[in-house]
Amino acid sequence: MHQLWVIYLFTFAGVFSSAASIVNNNVSILKPNSIFDYQPRLQRNRFFETDLHTYCYNATYRDIIKFFQSLELHLEIEGGDYTQYEGTTPEEVMQNYKDKLSLWNFNIFMQKRTKLSLSPFEPKCIGIVSRKPYRLRLVLKWVDxxxxxxxxxxxxxxxxxxxxxxxxxxxxxxxxxxxxxxxxxxxxxxxxxxxxxxxxxxxxxxxxxxxxxxxxxxxxxxxxxxxxxxxxxxxxxxxxxxxxxxxxxxxxxxxxxxxxxxxxxxxxxxxxxxxxxxxxxxxxxxxxxxxxxxxx
Structure with missing residues (x-):
């Protein structure tokens, strides 16, 4: 009986992982003081289909006049029904998404931040999965x-x-x-x-x-x-x-x-x-x- 439950568990994990792997990963390039408005699709072709939208910022050149420069990424969304995945490249974001989706890495306290401080001199990507609309703003401060x-x-x-x-x-x-x-x-x-x-x-x-x-x-x-x-x-x-x-x-x-x-x-x-x-x-x-x- 216990062996049967183990078989059911691994079968469910395999089906869940393969079904949830159907991901639409759209990549957008962030620029200072840019604004992105996301509107979720009304219909999906598959039940387990997920819209992972990745936003990437490309690092700027290093200059001493930018000593006090800083960037802040603001996420404006109602409620907490969303998940975030960070990385330096879109591929790393996708990998983090797959890792955290695994049953063995389950964590109900996934990191969710509505304000993220970025370095102007290092590339950064953030992936967001949400069924609700949201606005993303990248604010540049020349003198923080x-x-x-x-x-x-x-x-x-x-x-x-x-x-x-x-x-x-x-x-x-x-x-x-x-x-x-x-x-x-x-x-x-x-x-x-x-x-x-x-x-x-x-x-x-x-x-x-x-x-x-x-x-x-x-x-x-x-x-x-x-x-x-x-x-x-x-x-x-x-x-x-x-x-x-x-x-x-x-x-x-x-x-x-x-x-x-x-x-x-x-x-x-x-x-x-x-x-x-x-x-x-x-x-x-x-x-x-x-x-x-x-x-x-």
């Missing part, structure tokens, strides 16, 4: 303010790391920020452990954590506006606890502890500067320039 702030913050932190490491106020502010951030990480970790012990064994605990974190970031504004009272009191409570712990420990007094804080801040500043541009060669050069100016 957030990356300008990353560069300025990194340079400021590196140059003033010694003074900040000896400032008690900066110590307490950093302790509060780290305490609030750590509390969020603990919640995500506990959530992953909770689901890992339940029936979702195929998914894996950290997939749950990443999924929850992704949804929180995507809907952060909605969460803050809708549950602003709970968010306010959560931040206040965790901030007070972090301050009391920092106050109990006290600012570092010996020079070695201060040197460790200074080195850690300078390492963080390098990370901020490195991620301030998609042009990684130029961001590494910016790190070197900041170091040189610090000793001038």
């Amino acid at each position: 303010i957030s990356r300008v702030l990353l560069l300025l913050s990194g340079a400021f932190m590196f140059w003033y790391a010694r003074k900040l490491s000896e400032n008690p106020l900066f110590y307490y502010i950093t302790g509060i920020i780290l305490g609030i951030s750590l509390s969020f990480m603990i919640i995500i970790w506990l959530s992953s452990k909770f689901f890992q012990r339940r029936t979702l064994i195929l998914i894996g605990g950290w997939s749950i954590g990443v999924y929850i974190l992704q949804k929180i970031l995507e809907n952060l504004q909605v969460i803050v506006v809708t549950y602003h009272i709970y968010v306010f009191w959560y931040i206040i409570t965790t901030g007070v606890i972090a301050f009391l712990f920092s106050y109990h420990m006290g600012p570092p007094k010996n020079q070695r502890s201060k040197d460790i804080m200074r080195l850690l801040m300078q390492l963080v500043s390098f990370v901020l500067i490195y991620f301030s541009s998609h042009l990684k060669e130029a961001s590494v050069g910016a790190c070197i320039i900041v170091v040189i100016l610090n000793f001038c």
